[in-house]
Amino acid sequence: MAKEIEIEFKNLLTKEEFEKLKSYFQVNESSFQSQTNYYFETPDFTIKEHGGALRIRKKSLTSYTLTLKIKQAVGHLEINQKISQTEASTMLKTFVLPDGEVKDYINEVKLNLNALVLIGDLTTNRVEFPYENGLLVLDHSTYLNHEDYELEFEVSDENIGRQQFINLLEKQQIPQRETLNKIRRFFNVKQGNQTN
Template sequence: MKQNIEIEFKNLLTENEYNSLFEGLHLKTKDVFSQENIYFDTVNFDLKSKKLALRIRIKEDTAEITLKSPHKKHLLETNITISLAEAYSIKKSTVYFASGMIADVLKSYDLDPRTPLKIFAQLKTERVEQINRNSIIVLDKNYYADKIDYELEVESLSAEEGEQLIDNLMNDFSIPKRKTLNKIIRAYNALHSKTADD
């Protein structure tokens, strides 16, 4: 189990902008990999009300539980590596964290860690990454709630370096700055919009 500060900058893209970045950065289709994000909350969305986000991320041969909590202008990630078998088992059952670091974070927000959590959204991402000094450039194609969106992310060890890098990329490729919510919020909004339409 580990904790780290997530310093990340992101911007939604059109399909054409995504393709331009993919080609302009000389990325390769063979380097694209898939991952599945499964998002959890209580029935009353108590985590969301505290600006917390809990997910399981499943890749080809690894899985990880992550609780994100506010930390200054960024996010604190509390991570637990689990097996694929554990991840798929959690998908089929109610989950809660009665002890451990995730429970400690939940308690610090006056949440009962024994409260059952349920899946409320799932999102599949096709991702490709490129290292740039102390940062990672990430291009995502996301599928959720019958929607597809495209996203540029820059993950960095330094807020200043990460912000400068994403600004340079957007200037170089003539991409306008767009308000970009986190994936969990976009999935939540899309799901509730779809439910309202139904």
């Protein structure tokens, strides 16, 4: 199990800004990898109320990761559990968590997730590469007949990372935009609210 605090900065991009960054960093289309997130929630939005998200991420025909994210004072606690294709398929059909670290943590903190439902999926074409002291990510996501472009910067130090991210945006003349995470944007589109 990987249990970590994720600190990242995000900025939505226009398609033109996305293409500009691809060119600046000399990223080829063939460098992008496709992944699909399948999001789960309870009918009363228990996970969302805890500032969290529960998903299965499929990166290839045989690579599946079950992830629970819960908001912390700084960043998110992220619990990642590798699962088999069979476990992923079973959860997508039955909405029952497989045994393992994610289920153990949910039981430990007494989150009631007995009535999970699949709320939808989001596919991202992603490229990531080292930048400054972190990992820079360019994402093109499609979901619910909607698409968006995003720049993410994953770091270990919040203050240094924030300044490096702001410097990059300024250098590329990209305005800072308040950017919700993908699950929130997904919810907003699903509920007919197009805010970031």
